[in-house]
Amino acid sequence: MMLKTTSEIDIVKANSSKINEVDFENLTFGNVFTDHMLVCDFKEGKWEKPVIKPYEPFLIDPSAKVFHYGQAIFEGMKAYKDENDDVWLFRPDENLDRFNKSAVRMAMPEIPEEIFIGGLKTIVDMERSWVRKGLGNTLYIRPFMIAVGSGVIAQPSSQYRFMIILSPARSYYSGEVKVIIAEHYSRAANGGIGAAKAAGNYSAQFYPQKLAQEKGFQQIIWTDDATHTKLEEAGTMNVFFRFNDTIYTAPTSERILDGVTRKSLIAIAKRDGIKVEERSVLVSELIAGAKDGSLKEIFGAGTAAVVSPIVGFQYQEDYYELPKIENSLAIQLKDKLTKVQYKLAEDTFGWTVKV
Amino acid sequence: MMLKTTSEIDIVKANSSKINEVDFENLTFGNVFTDHMLVCDFKEGKWEKPVIKPYEPFLIDPSAKVFHYGQAIFEGMKAYKDENDDVWLFRPDENLDRFNKSAVRMAMPEIPEEIFIGGLKTIVDMERSWVRKGLGNTLYIRPFMIAVGSGVIAQPSSQYRFMIILSPARSYYSGEVKVIIAEHYSRAANGGIGAAKAAGNYSAQFYPQKLAQEKGFQQIIWTDDATHTKLEEAGTMNVFFRFNDTIYTAPTSERILDGVTRKSLIAIAKRDGIKVEERSVLVSELIAGAKDGSLKEIFGAGTAAVVSPIVGFQYQEDYYELPKIENSLAIQLKDKLTKVQYKLAEDTFGWTVKV
Ligand SMILES: Cc1ncc(COP(=O)(O)O)c(C=O)c1O
Ligand SMILES: Cc1ncc(COP(=O)(O)O)c(C=O)c1O
Secondary structure (H helix, E strand, O other): OOOOOOOOOEEOOOOOOOHHHOOOOOOOOOOOOOOEEEEEEEEOOEEOOOEEEEOOOEEEOOOOHHHHHOOEEEOOEEEEEOOOOOEEEEOHHHHHHHHHHHHHHOOOOOOOHHHHHHHHHHHHHHOHHHOOEOOOOEEEEEEEEEEOOOOOOOOOOOOEEEEEEEEEEOOOOOOOEEEEEOOOOOOOOOOOOOOOOEOHHHHHHHHHHHHHHHOOOOEEEOEOOOOOOEEOEOOOOEEEEEEOOEEEEOOOEOOEOOOHHHHHHHHHHHHOOOEEEEOOEEHHHHHHHHHHOOEEEEEEEEOOOEEEEEEEEEEOOEEEEOOOOOOOHHHHHHHHHHHHHOOOOOOOOOOEEEO | OOOOOOOOOEEOOOOOOOHHHOOOOOOOOOOOOOOEEEEEEEEOOEEOOOEEEEOOOEEEOOOOHHHHHOOEEEOOEEEEEOOOOOEEEEOHHHHHHHHHHHHHHOOOOOOOHHHHHHHHHHHHHHOHHHOOOOOOOEEEEEEEEEEOOOOOOOOOOOOEEEEEEEEEEOOOOOOOEEEEEOOOOOOOOOOOOOOOOEOHHHHHHHHHHHHHHHOOOOEEEEEOOOOOOEEEEEOOOEEEEEEOOEEEEOOOEOOEOOOHHHHHHHHHHHHOOOEEEEOOEEHHHHHHHHHHOOEEEEEEEEOOOEEEEEEEEEEOOEEEEOOOOOOOHHHHHHHHHHHHHOOOOOOOOOOEEEO
16 A cells, blocks of 8 residues: 655654653553653644654643533544564554544544655654564554644634554453443434544543443443434444344444444455445344344444444343353454454455554 | 532632733633643542632643543533622633533542632632633633543543633624524434533534535524434524524434523523523524514523524525524523623522622
8 A cells, every 4th residue: 555654754753762661461441551652733724844752741821722612523444563573553544534534524624645655654653662473463643633723712723733652452342242232322413423533532432431331331332313213333343233144234324433443343254254244233223133032242443442243232121141052253353353453364455554 | 509618729820910911802712721720639539629720731641531531511601890800700610510421521629619619719810810800701611621631441540630620702793583394403412421511512513514614604503413303402502493473493412512601691581581491493494484584583691602693594495594683582691691690680590699
């Protein structure tokens, strides 16, 4: 894949590295950051030269629009190290594309390909010792953009800051994942910002998530806000449902994030003859399938968790446990995807990009 | 009204005041801030002692949750100076109450009454020279809370910062306000965060607002996301519709902000024998009313704009101009409300609170 990049980046190196203080065996997700961060400011209608410099707090005005109006978007991606110590990105063009779609929806400036891709490659290259070898070890990459312009009028900012920060990570969820189907709260609406990776979409879910967790569920499966009859996605994952030998996932829409993991699993399934359909699954179908045994698996799919098998779901008063099955398609698909990411299987799609 | 307050506030005074640099005749909304700000941090489960100190940028970690997940809420209120140089707040208990409702919905800690009210009174008192006499002159007050805890896991922060900043202001909108009725985009959904003054609700509107402005409309009147048939509110104002001699406004709900101006106008109308009903107005009723002449007025109501008469509205392909009328209820209500705020009329409801 030919992606534009840039060498026009100022670099200020950290005096020393924190890497020896980090316990790579016991990482909690997203807590530890590497030595450097990338910063690129947008002022007077244009992007300035990006700078990579030591990771540290920065100064911002109390009236910055990000604080008052939530003008903020982000991406989530990972770098992987193969057996030869080469470091790889996975479909960074997809993240760039989605980032810029989010930017448009949030009335923010789009980031040029050369800054996004060039910035990624340069900073990940500098931090390559933070990318550990071995399946499940990754460097989580968080590009984001915030409105830093000051003033409390409810209008788009004229100044923005794009940043990339990096955090060594292992898989996001561990343990059994039980979910609850949303009946009252909703994540997104038609005409809303659900398809954007906008900051406000996530804090909006914290309270319903807390309620779900108090009842013993790790995740919510969101339903359409208008009728709560269609299954949509989870808070940070798209969701697949396997009935007999076919897997289904909701089509992307204004309400659903167009996940890179989702589309990659669909492509792998199609390539390998696993039946997959993009169509809305109704809550009623899920219940019927759980009752008659045709519902075999439910799993989440997202960069952080990769593939997250779900053991059961609650709907209204009842909890439905999923069967323990052999030849889980969730596990097969996770395995196939992971092998591409770590360069252990042929990358038939040309998804991996060397750093 | 008896409100709890506190004198437990540390004060660090600015060395000099910027007030002489400010052109009070030509203020644009929310651009200029006074000399001080209030800061109160929430850590390890409790609120620390508030500090009032010089207004200035502050340091924050790039991974702060407010940047990534939009955990941020705010309030908007005003201080008014009367003819005796006394300074007044208007229904600050309502803003406190709404702030804490927003906090709960966004999984943030509630702020104690004594910090909110005590903080407000103390900082407004310090900045009383920034509150100018004369109708239309106000000090706009922006209390807000942001998640400052670091880490990019999509979970509520454990650290927050509550702040109050102040900006001298005149009325928000000027000139003729033409509006467009939303047909595709939506502001809020059932089960969502529309009733909270959460940052993310506002940036979500920037893009549709930009499209509306490009077509020559200053504001959007939002409709329910599910059917786009019910009129809800504007981006920063509740909306009233007058048919013949009755004014109607949508009932508050999960989708609609419970505006202080809205409820104050309703109370004044009821007290003074103006017919007012809280019920959804349908787009079809609006069109019919515009055609048969029963639709007399539309006006927005909110702290920033107070009352904002609307001259006409666009729906689909057609623009409907409202009649120029005498004895506008919008103007009457604005006048009655403003007089209470500036202590020019008796405060029969006990709404004003002396600083
Ligand atoms: C709401 C939501 N759905 C789905 C996903 C999965 O997307 P991806 O596979 O690109 O990580 C994410 C991102 O992590 C998300 O935030
Ligand atoms: C969405 C929205 N609706 C209505 C209002 C009006 O509320 P209030 O009268 O309390 O200012 C506001 C706040 O300004 C608002 O943000």
